Amino acid sequence: MARTKDPAVRTLLIERAGRMLRTREPITLRSLVAGTGVSTMAVYTYFGGMDGLWKALRQEGFTRLAARLATVPATADPVHDLAALGAAYLGNALDNPDLYRVMFDATFDLEDSGAADGTLHHLVAAAERAESAGRFAPGTDPLEVAVQSWTIGHGLASLVATGPLPSPALAHGVPLLTALFTSKGDTPARCRRSVETAWNRLARE
Amino acid sequence: MARTKDPAVRTLLIERAGRMLRTREPITLRSLVAGTGVSTMAVYTYFGGMDGLWKALRQEGFTRLAARLATVPATADPVHDLAALGAAYLGNALDNPDLYRVMFDATFDLEDSGAADGTLHHLVAAAERAESAGRFAPGTDPLEVAVQSWTIGHGLASLVATGPLPSPALAHGVPLLTALFTSKGDTPARCRRSVETAWNRLARE
DNA sequence: ACGAAAGCATAGCAACGTTATGTATTGTGC
């Protein structure tokens, strides 16, 4: 009954915006569509305006983050896994610092709050495994551990990726997470070993 | 030899910008000077443009933060003081969430990195006192404790004030700081009591 | 006291996001 929308244009624009973000070109309506063959109106038919494009970009950021977290394998050491998820989170933030900033920039609306929850779920699952493996004290709330780990990860990511701290400050992740997990009942020495092993993945990159 | 600059105009513009930030009015060059009697050019003579105004606003944010941290008294319990500084930090971020966002928004330049250092110094001093009081293990690096506390405070502030977490999540500050300070050598029970006492100040506001 | 330099008001400019308008295209009901 009408001309149909081409989904390829949508992903083309999002990917181009992501590329411009990475190369630090200012993303304007006109510069975004320049050279793509599409006109400025495409942004309005696909995103309803520039605000919609930024929102889609944030969603894309959370999608990529989730994909990266999904690559972290579940090993026999759930505390290691928890730290490895934190390391992966930081790695993602440092690989795309500008996208990471956009993700937490605008005031949150309910639409993609689900995406942030999806990010949390990986942490919750790992915390649950740590508890049932006896590394954390019985009765430990996995969601609480997850949120507290996230707080540390986000604080570090935001201060290093877009803030005043230099990147060696990432090393603070080890004592911070070790202190947290130890407080949940894990043995200090064992905990430190688990966290350090997981953190090496971040240093290697 | 020339007409002299009136410093009152500068503070007037900064305060008006701060007010507009709090009331969530968009800050544009023209809306900023509207009703003040001064013209748009004033922004250029005093700040060199809108970028300069934002930079001055961030500086103002750090100044207010430093002033607030300075009101935290040094008691006989240095671990309590450390947590109290964290609570004051969070209180400031929640009282002016938009200003807090601006403070960490733009890419940092060297000019006001000193301001961020000034913020850190309060924490470093408290950590030093905690160590010499025997609450932390000998050899504990006060700067390390300070940066790690800051990471927790900023992570919490940024996720709650401008992010997806609801304000009750601020309560995570207690277990997080307790875990950190305990890992530095403080007695768990005593540490928790110190931190909780300091945190009540935040809940009361 | 006079002249040069700085403050600052006015007006104009390019670029921004958005909206209005017209044209082309395509799925749908007969």
Added chain:
DNA sequence: GCACAATACATAACGTTGCTATGCTTTCGT
């Protein structure tokens, strides 16, 4: 099949943005 209608999309114009050019006014130094 075919005409109709709705949607995609290009073009162009509009209001507002930050900024700069220009000229007047003020005031400090000699």
